[in-house]
Amino acid sequence: MSGKRSLGRFFTEYAVVIIFLVITLASIKPSGLSLVYIVQEMLIRLGRNSFLVLALLLPIYAGMGLNFGMTLGAMAGQIGLIFAINWNISGVQGLAFAALLGMPISLLMGWVCGAVLNRAKGREMVTGYILAYFINGIYQFIVLYLMGSVIPITSPAILLSRGYGIRNTLNLEGVRQSLDKLLLLRLGPFALPMATYMVIALLCLFIIWFRRSKLGQDMRAVGHDMAVAGMSGIAVDQTRIVAIIISTVLACFGQIIFLQNMGNLATYNAHDQTSFFAVAAILVGGASVKKATIPNVIIGVMLLHSLFVVSPLAGQKLFGSAMIGEYFRSFIGYGVIALSLVLYAWRSRRETERARESLRGAAAGGAPRGE
Amino acid sequence: MRRRRLLIRVALLAVYVGLATLAFVTGKAHTVLIDNKDTEQAEGIDGVLVEVNGGEQLELYRGDRDKVAVQGQGLRVRVELLDGTATEKRLRLPVGQDMLLLSIPGLLAGSETALEPFVPVNVAPPPEEEEPVTSDGLSGEPLPETLEGEPPPLAP
Numbered sequence: 001m002s003g004k005r006s007l008g009r010f011f012t013e014y015a016v017v018i019i020f021l022v023i024t025l026a027s028i029k030p031s032g033l034s035l036v037y038i039v040q041e042m043l044i045r046l047g048r049n050s051f052l053v054l055a056l057l058l059p060i061y062a063g064m065g066l067n068f069g070m071t072l073g074a075m076a077g078q079i080g081l082i083f084a085i086n087w088n089i090s091g092v093q094g095l096a097f098a099a100l101l102g103m104p105i106s107l108l109m110g111w112v113c114g115a116v117l118n119r120a121k122g123r124e125m126v127t128g129y130i131l132a133y134f135i136n137g138i139y140q141f142i143v144l145y146l147m148g149s150v151i152p153i154t155s156p157a158i159l160l161s162r163g164y165g166i167r168n169t170l171n172l173e174g175v176r177q178s179l180d181k182l183l184l185l186r187l188g189p190f191a192l193p194m195a196t197y198m199v200i201a202l203l204c205l206f207i208i209w210f211r212r213s214k215l216g217q218d219m220r221a222v223g224h225d226m227a228v229a230g231m232s233g234i235a236v237d238q239t240r241i242v243a244i245i246i247s248t249v250l251a252c253f254g255q256i257i258f259l260q261n262m263g264n265l266a267t268y269n270a271h272d273q274t275s276f277f278a279v280a281a282i283l284v285g286g287a288s289v290k291k292a293t294i295p296n297v298i299i300g301v302m303l304l305h306s307l308f309v310v311s312p313l314a315g316q317k318l319f320g321s322a323m324i325g326e327y328f329r330s331f332i333g334y335g336v337i338a339l340s341l342v343l344y345a346w347r348s349r350r351e352t353e354r355a356r357e358s359l360r361g362a363a364a365g366g367a368p369r370g371e
Numbered sequence: 372m373r374r375r376r377l378l379i380r381v382a383l384l385a386v387y388v389g390l391a392t393l394a395f396v397t398g399k400a401h402t403v404l405i406d407n408k409d410t411e412q413a414e415g416i417d418g419v420l421v422e423v424n425g426g427e428q429l430e431l432y433r434g435d436r437d438k439v440a441v442q443g444q445g446l447r448v449r450v451e452l453l454d455g456t457a458t459e460k461r462l463r464l465p466v467g468q469d470m471l472l473l474s475i476p477g478l479l480a481g482s483e484t485a486l487e488p489f490v491p492v493n494v495a496p497p498p499e500e501e502e503p504v505t506s507d508g509l510s511g512e513p514l515p516e517t518l519e520g521e522p523p524p525l526a527p
Binding site: 091 | 387390391393394395397398399400401440442469
């Protein structure tokens with residue numbers, strides 16, 4: 001009976017991971033892709049996306065849920081890249097320059113986001129999501145109207161021919177895969193972007209160190225119970241703002257790493273789904289709104305992107321249209337987020353009921369002794 | 372305590388500015404046109420191998436011009452004539468200049484104007500005005516279609 005219950009608990013705990021794993025494995029054969037190709041794609045996408053997904057961890061530790069406001073950091077990274085291209089700075093230095101330029105912007109954005117989220121405690125995710133839309137409007141105003149007119153942009157290659165505003169798509173030729181190719185290790189049929197992996201590993205080490213630091217412990221205490229943390233002398237609001245600031249800055253760096261791998265920048269749309277895919281990845285990896293670890297990130301990125309690789313071709317083979325696979329990706333992404341949130345809400349409710357029942361039981365059992 | 376904090380902040384700012392400047396100076400890319408045409412000081416060389424910053428060797432004949440992309444401010448040029456005599460020169464590129472012209476005959480003649488800024492005369496016609504695609508995704512408008520008439524793929 002107990003074994004059956006623990007098996008049931010395991011399935012409810014890892015429902016998203018299991019469903020995803022089953023769909024991915026089932027899609028591999030119809031896709032007709034070789035295992036070598038899928039693994040190579042996985043290795044590339046692991047380098048491309050992991051940094052962005054890792055940026056979600058600290059707000060989860062601080063009990064702020066999934067930081068949909070990370071889009072703000074992504075926009076800051078894009079502004080940094082626009083200036084790097086404008087001044088023709090190439091290679092890893094171009095990426096470093098973009099990161100250095102994007103950092104103060106993302107710091108400011110993180111502070112704004114943290115301050116807003118502190119006024120919407122308990123509804124951080126939806127607030128962050130809508131805040132990203134609001135800041136997107138400001139971003140578009142700056143990039144579309146101020147750049148070239150008020151903010152000096154000299155490169156005709158990136159400027160619209162009317163003299164102000166940035167083009168729809170920018171070619172990142174100068175910085176394209178400069179980090180990935182900095183230390184490319186060939187291992188049989190696979191090419192491993194070791195420099196990118198090292199940057200990701202450094203971030204993982206930072207997160208592990210940070211969790212053990214005083215601020216990290218405070219963050220976890222705040223995440224566990226804000227009232228108790230506040231009573232024990234922790235500056236709750238400030239700690240939450242710090243979590244969001246770090247997450248936003250990391251999202252800025254993550255977006256730069258992502259875009260250098262892609263090789264082009266869709267100026268007005270590249271950041272639109274940054275948080276959406278990062279959140280989907282961490283949830284697919286088995287994380288929840290309250291609990292997430294580094295392995296969740298790695299597993300999530302691998303699982304989500306393995307499905308993204310195989311689903312268009314599987315759709316084409318099974319239904320005769322690759323677009324079905326494309327829509328399937330979108331459906332899966334949104335579906336995973338919805339399923340995870342529903343499961344989380346259901347589990348929380350069930351645990352509350354169980355706790356209440358056990359308290360009632362204890363009270364009923366304890367009453368005669370008390371009398 | 373306050374003074375110490377201020378000092379740390381100033382030091383951090385200095386490190387930040389220093390790193391940004393370093394990235395700018397060492398990462399700035401230039402297009403260098405390698406020119407083997409007649410100049411006022413010297414005539415073009417009939418057959419020369421030019422190597423820039425240890426990169427690929429360019430084979431130029433009299434009247435030829437080629438281009439290389441260079442990153443950073445240093446330019447190391449190795450010029451090898453067909454008789455086997457080789458010369459190596461080091462030059463500095465101005466930070467603010469995107470495109471420069473390096474005259475090989477001028478360089479070998481020791482001319483100070485061997486490397487000079489280059490402004491292209493025949494500028495390509497500007498590309499057609501494009502309408503920026505900006506959408507907040509909330510208006511319910513259909514996604515922009517690609518040439519094939521299919522919606523664009525999702526961001527990977």
